[in-house]
Amino acid sequence: MVIPEENPVDASNSPLHLSDAERLDRLRLIRSENIGPRTFRSLLRHFGDARTAIAQLPDLARRGGAARAGRICSAEEALAELAANKRFGVSLLAPGEAFYPPRLAATDDAPPLLGVRGNLESLTRPMIAIVGSRNASGAGLKFAGVLAHELGEAGFVIASGLARGIDQAAHRASSASGTVAVLAGGHDRIYPPEHGDLLLDLLGAGAAISEMPLGHAPRARDFPRRNRLVSGTALGVVVVEAAQRSGSLITARIAAEQGREVFAVPGSPLDPRAAGTNDLIKQGATLITEAADVITAVAPIMERPLQLRETDDDEPFDFEPEVYDRTRIVNLLGPTPISLDDLIRLSSASPATVRVVLLELELAGRLQRHGGGLVSLI
Amino acid sequence: MVIPEENPVDASNSPLHLSDAERLDRLRLIRSENIGPRTFRSLLRHFGDARTAIAQLPDLARRGGAARAGRICSAEEALAELAANKRFGVSLLAPGEAFYPPRLAATDDAPPLLGVRGNLESLTRPMIAIVGSRNASGAGLKFAGVLAHELGEAGFVIASGLARGIDQAAHRASSASGTVAVLAGGHDRIYPPEHGDLLLDLLGAGAAISEMPLGHAPRARDFPRRNRLVSGTALGVVVVEAAQRSGSLITARIAAEQGREVFAVPGSPLDPRAAGTNDLIKQGATLITEAADVITAVAPIMERPLQLRETDDDEPFDFEPEVYDRTRIVNLLGPTPISLDDLIRLSSASPATVRVVLLELELAGRLQRHGGGLVSLI
Numbered sequence: 001m002v003i004p005e006e007n008p009v010d011a012s013n014s015p016l017h018l019s020d021a022e023r024l025d026r027l028r029l030i031r032s033e034n035i036g037p038r039t040f041r042s043l044l045r046h047f048g049d050a051r052t053a054i055a056q057l058p059d060l061a062r063r064g065g066a067a068r069a070g071r072i073c074s075a076e077e078a079l080a081e082l083a084a085n086k087r088f089g090v091s092l093l094a095p096g097e098a099f100y101p102p103r104l105a106a107t108d109d110a111p112p113l114l115g116v117r118g119n120l121e122s123l124t125r126p127m128i129a130i131v132g133s134r135n136a137s138g139a140g141l142k143f144a145g146v147l148a149h150e151l152g153e154a155g156f157v158i159a160s161g162l163a164r165g166i167d168q169a170a171h172r173a174s175s176a177s178g179t180v181a182v183l184a185g186g187h188d189r190i191y192p193p194e195h196g197d198l199l200l201d202l203l204g205a206g207a208a209i210s211e212m213p214l215g216h217a218p219r220a221r222d223f224p225r226r227n228r229l230v231s232g233t234a235l236g237v238v239v240v241e242a243a244q245r246s247g248s249l250i251t252a253r254i255a256a257e258q259g260r261e262v263f264a265v266p267g268s269p270l271d272p273r274a275a276g277t278n279d280l281i282k283q284g285a286t287l288i289t290e291a292a293d294v295i296t297a298v299a300p301i302m303e304r305p306l307q308l309r310e311t312d313d314d315e316p317f318d319f320e321p322e323v324y325d326r327t328r329i330v331n332l333l334g335p336t337p338i339s340l341d342d343l344i345r346l347s348s349a350s351p352a353t354v355r356v357v358l359l360e361l362e363l364a365g366r367l368q369r370h371g372g373g374l375v376s377l378i
Numbered sequence: 379m380v381i382p383e384e385n386p387v388d389a390s391n392s393p394l395h396l397s398d399a400e401r402l403d404r405l406r407l408i409r410s411e412n413i414g415p416r417t418f419r420s421l422l423r424h425f426g427d428a429r430t431a432i433a434q435l436p437d438l439a440r441r442g443g444a445a446r447a448g449r450i451c452s453a454e455e456a457l458a459e460l461a462a463n464k465r466f467g468v469s470l471l472a473p474g475e476a477f478y479p480p481r482l483a484a485t486d487d488a489p490p491l492l493g494v495r496g497n498l499e500s501l502t503r504p505m506i507a508i509v510g511s512r513n514a515s516g517a518g519l520k521f522a523g524v525l526a527h528e529l530g531e532a533g534f535v536i537a538s539g540l541a542r543g544i545d546q547a548a549h550r551a552s553s554a555s556g557t558v559a560v561l562a563g564g565h566d567r568i569y570p571p572e573h574g575d576l577l578l579d580l581l582g583a584g585a586a587i588s589e590m591p592l593g594h595a596p597r598a599r600d601f602p603r604r605n606r607l608v609s610g611t612a613l614g615v616v617v618v619e620a621a622q623r624s625g626s627l628i629t630a631r632i633a634a635e636q637g638r639e640v641f642a643v644p645g646s647p648l649d650p651r652a653a654g655t656n657d658l659i660k661q662g663a664t665l666i667t668e669a670a671d672v673i674t675a676v677a678p679i680m681e682r683p684l685q686l687r688e689t690d691d692d693e694p695f696d697f698e699p700e701v702y703d704r705t706r707i708v709n710l711l712g713p714t715p716i717s718l719d720d721l722i723r724l725s726s727a728s729p730a731t732v733r734v735v736l737l738e739l740e741l742a743g744r745l746q747r748h749g750g751g752l753v754s755l756i
Binding site: 139142143265266267268269270271274275278281282287288289290293 | 517520521643644645646647648649652653656659660665666667668671
């Protein structure tokens with residue numbers, strides 16, 4: 001069995017450290033209406049800092065055809081959130097700051113500010129995510145526990161979603177060695193509520209993370225969104241038991257899109273709780289039956305330096321598109337998703353122009369982004 | 379689900395049909411001492427017919443250093459075997475004759491004469507082998523039955539080894555649609571003995587095949603040898619349940635060497651009867667959970683024409699090696715297996731010379747052939 005080295009990833013040699021003022025501005029920007037992690041990242045890249053970006057929001061949204069400007073989070077609201085976080089022991093970290101999970105920081109849609117709580121050192125160690133059915137079998141629960149324990153002994157931190165079933169078994173078995181609970185709601189809105197004690201237990205050696213503000217009760221749509229953080233923090237995701245069309249399979253799909261290893265535990269064809277994991281293996285996931293299988297597969301990945309993904313969105317766009325470009329692009333859009341590439345080709349506009357127009361529409365609340373680079377009008 | 383076409387393979391447009399005399403000579407040759415299927419094939423290729431080859435045997439064995447000539451099966455013995463076969467309803471077929479399983483005929487070490495019994499048309503239809511533990515779980519037995527039944531409904535004949543457990547379940551569930559029992563002993567020495575009734579049941583729509591003479595009681599070493607016929611007749615082999623280091627895994631290895639598809643049924647890591655099948659999947663076997671998985675995988679193979687494998691052994695060798703070549707080659711051999719390629723390189727003799735010397739040694743009972751083209755002195 002390979003003993004993993006300390007995670008070789010360090011987002012920078014001199015980690016970022018935000019000033020209080022910049023953290024406040026970034027918090028205002030990410031809590032403003034129609035701003036998601038990707039839009040945040042585009043705005044920050046091109047206006048240089050969050051304060052300048054905030055000042056540009058009304059103008060960008062107006063150009064995007066907003067009936068009214070999107071609501072901007074006030075300094076008072078942001079200060080109140082920071083004060084509440086402090087009382088609750090939650091720190092808000094930006095990608096690149098010390099203790100921000102390095103692999104998560106390298107994803108396209110890393111939370112611009114991640115609320116972290118607990119033993120923050122655990123967030124920088126190599127992680128393996130373990131997920132699976134809430135309604136797991138006894139064998140599945142036992143296997144998840146043994147796997148989490150052995151990976152913990154080998155030096156890995158276990159990431160999971162604090163749900164009932166497999167998540168709970170994985171957290172429980174690694175609470176002494178280090179485990180990270182990735183929350184769908186705010187740090188004070190634990191779901192399911194009866195896992196409050198489990199969370200407190202795991203904060204000693206491990207941590208909890210959330211991109212949501214305190215007080216945010218998780219809604220159904222927050223769970224799939226949260227799942228990108230479960231896989232994003234980790235080298236790979238192990239799916240222990242999953243029926244067909246279950247949430248764990250969404251996590252596996254996101255993990256594959258993020259370039260993470262996807263591992264699945266096989267089961268009898270006669271066991272419906274193994275249908276999802278067997279399907280994953282048919283589709284190319286790695287079959288595992290013990291911790292050594294996982295460790296062998298991730299060892300070479302740990303040796304490679306971690307690269308931040310540069311995307312096309314990082315190109316400059318500090319200009320205002322011509323009206324006729326904007327009209328042509330908007331006319332090409334409709335409720336049916338279309339790819340960015342098709343938009344560029346069909347509009348004959350420059351890629352930068354198309355991206356700016358889409359950003360304006362997004363800030364105006366008129367654009368929906370889908371997987372695979374597809375967009376549609378709302 | 380794909381409906382399989384009639385097997386497109388036909389070993390020749392005008393199938394071989396041996397004369398009674400040639401069949402008798404071939405039977406004498408294959409029942410003679412130190413003659414296996416590969417040696418038989420070499421001899422027949424190069425002496426043109428079995429009678430000529432038989433006449434050369436003493437000379438070849440003497441050149442190979444035999445203390446005494448290997449025992450040659452007499453015409454009387456061969457006639458007696460043919461008469462007994464006739465009484466028992468067994469026909470002896472040569473590769474290329476009608477009803478010889480076409481895919482088996484294309485293997486390197488196809489039995490020169492295969493004893494067949496039952497509904498011989500079943501031997502020409504596309505086959506899938508189903509194998510697994512004798513000591514199978516209820517779930518494994520159930521799955522084997524469902525799979526065999528569904529593959530049978532889809533037009534496939536099921537090949538297996540008539541053993542207890544998975545074999546029995548697979549034969550039983552396909553006895554109406556067609557199944558082939560591949561025997562390790564003679565047709566009159568069924569093992570296990572209590573499967574005599576199962577055999578009689580399956581002979582209606584299916585068949586039994588054996589390369590052993592009537593009266594041959596199967597020995598332990600006959601079972602691995604028999605397993606190459608189970609996989610050789612089939613497009614692919616499904617391993618349903620197998621513990622580590624079990625016989626079914628030998629069949630899977632032989633199947634892979636023969637270029638057959640290897641399918642494995644997954645199971646829980648906590649179930650020791652799935653350890654072997656899970657390992658097979660880790661090593662590259664295709665995970666299957668239903669008949670459609672098998673059918674989808676073999677459909678493209680069925681569309682390709684079947685090619686007989688030509689091997690290096692088919693090159694001419696109608697010459698007697700020089701004494702010093704023979705000495706040099708024998709000196710390079712010992713109890714540790716060595717590859718044919720290494721022998722050729724180290725001896726500086728021609729490949730044809732090395733092959734003739736090895737054939738002589740084999741006929742002298744001094745050579746052992748191993749997997750992977752390795753040979754050693756006995």
